[in-house]
Amino acid sequence: MASWYVIQTKPRKEGSASIYLAGKGIETFNPLMEAVVVRSGKQIRKRKPVFPGYIFGRFDVDQSYALVHWGKGVKKVLGQGGRPTPVSDSVVETIRSRMDGNSVVRRAYRLRPKDNVRIKTGPMKDLIGILERWVSDSERVRVLLKLIGYHPAVELHYSMVEKVS
Secondary structure (H helix, E strand, O other): OOOOEEEEEEOOOOHHHHHHHOOOOOEOOOOOEEEEEEEEOOEEEEEEEOOOOEEEEEEHHHHHHHHHOOOOOOEEEOOOOEOOOOEOOHHHHHHHEEOOOEEEEEEOOOOOOOOEEOOOOOOOOOEEEEEEEEEEEEEEEEEEEEEEEEOEEEEEEEHHHOOOO
């Protein structure tokens, strides 16, 4: 009977391992998320694996283990005692339920207005501010920076800030 398993891939080979296994009839799931990277002052959206170095594969261990284990881009199938450990279908379904129409997993937003935040990246890295509000559906937040006697507002992608206590 086919179950889901976690497959460890070679570094940065999640996509090629997934394609190879899918071509051999193995159902694979490689959840992606969108990240914003700042390069030369510009924000660039990139798709990255939610679990770097790992993908999910659904297969029958007795019939397809060797095919998966020795597959192109695969390092190993996670398990204990030399036997792969199955993953509950509900784990995969929970991740799939958080995907949008572009097959990108969207994070659950944990930031709320009036939260103290720190900027994680970019030219304003390590500045502290207060989250004023979310800006429409663009995944951007408006932050009031805490500077000496002055609170300028900046808009950033939510992934560039983190909540601080």
